Amino acid sequence: MVNINSISIIGLGLIGGSLARALRLKRPALKIYAVDSCIPSLRLAEQEEIIDLGYSDVCPDIYNSDIIFICTPVRKAMEYLAGLSDKVRENCIITDAASTKAEICSFVESLNRPPVFVGGHPMAGTEKSGYHNSFAHLFENAYYVLTPTKTTEQDTILTLEAVLKDIGAIPIVVTPHQHDLVTGCISHVPHVIASALVNLARDKENSEGLVKLLAAGGFKDITRIASSNPGMWENIVLSNSETVIDLLKDYTYIIENFIEQIRSADNKGIYRFFEEAKIFRDSFSTRATGLLPPSYELLVDVRDEPGIIGSIATLLGVNGINIKNINVSNSREFEQGCLRITLSDQLNTDRAYDILSGNSYRVFRQD
Known part of the structure; x- marks a missing residue:
């Protein structure tokens, strides 16, 4: 991480919480501050030592940060930007994580004293929301789009790219309209x-x-x-x-x-x-995660016999693989197996596939 000592996250939900967890995991000494209206989430993040301090509103710790991530919907992000623009340090980098970029980038450029700003959008997520659903590896192997503005210098991009690569993301730079x-x-x-x-x-x-x-x-x-x-x-x-x-x-x-x-x-x-x-x-790549939430599932073709689900669950369990969900698919006109197993991430999905296949089960991936 290039000359970064403190990072603030405004909006400690799924994206902001996952970002905080990933940063804490990779850089334990980093000062991490958070702003959110949900006080229980802030206190939990403090107790878990994911953040150093949490606030219900912006304050000097936020203004003095090296980087500020605004992880809120775009309209709320613009409200924060209007308030931050003339209060942050001159070399503070502000970025967001909203799903649209042209509107917020144009807004920043229209400010009287626009801050150093780069639009950002992590191409990762889940259907769930909130800090309690966040996890550190959300951004691993996921594209993270950066959209420069007129206040963006090349060093700004390089610094953000270093931070994002540090948490396992794949940064790419495009225009807001693209x-x-x-x-x-x-x-x-x-x-x-x-x-x-x-x-x-x-x-x-x-x-x-x-x-x-x-x-x-x-x-x-x-x-x-x-x-x-x-x-x-x-x-x-x-x-x-x-x-x-x-x-x-x-x-x-x-x-x-x-x-x-x-x-x-x-x-x-x-x-x-x-x-x-x-x-x-x-022709789509199956290696990098994309914008739509990934589904980590396997289908297993098994006979309907007593103990079969327990046998599979035990086999995966003794190998340290946690099953998020397992159920029988009763309507499977276009499916290759009757037992649908949902797992936590790609690594465990690949391991489960190898283990089940190695034990003579017929297993199918969900592409």
Whole structure:
């Protein structure tokens, strides 16, 4: 870490809490301060020695920090930036972690005395929120986007890159508008579509609850992100509204064209629709984590016999692998196994795969 002695984190939720944990793990001597309205979270972080001191509002310790991470929704982040701009040290670096970048970067550049600011966005997260759901390895092998502004010097980028690499992230530098277009395509619009699919299923549900009963793993996988915080996504969509609207129009065009292919029984067109999607999807890297929350799951093809779940759980347990969830998939039209095992991270998923395969179980990864 380059000449960094103290870091402040404003917003000690999932992202801010995970950042604090990662920094504490990698740099035990670093002074870490936090600001949050949730006093119990601050006191817990102090008790766990993740932060040195927690405050309910900004104060001199925050102003005098070498780096300030603002880990709040974009509108709240802009409020903090307005208050910090003329109070922080001249060489203090301020960055954020919001999901949109153009709006906040433009806001900083419009200030009378803009601080040294770099937009930031960790391409990692989970459906859960709050400090109690944070964990130190959230950023490992995850892309972390940095978007410079007119107050950003090359040394600023190098310093932030050093900090992010230290916690296992992969920093990349793009413009704010590039960021918002890409994340609109791969995150913001998919959240809209996932929520729309769930609302469609809700509208078609019958009195016997058949939709929920037969909802297969595939449906739950593609709609998993619909369980995310509604308030957060209201904020994101409005902050990136023009891009989201344009992308939804493009998506609507694709769907309308596909409807016409079905109506006209265009076999070649329908086949090409699925083929092109498969080819592009299969080209995605499986090594680095992305913006949408990862799912660490294995499917195991087993017979329905007494003790089989206990045997698998014991086998993994004696090898030090913690199972977050294990359940029988009763509706598995497009799944390769009936036992779905959810694990904590990629390392344990890989180890579980090797152990189960080595013990003659038929195991399938979830890509």
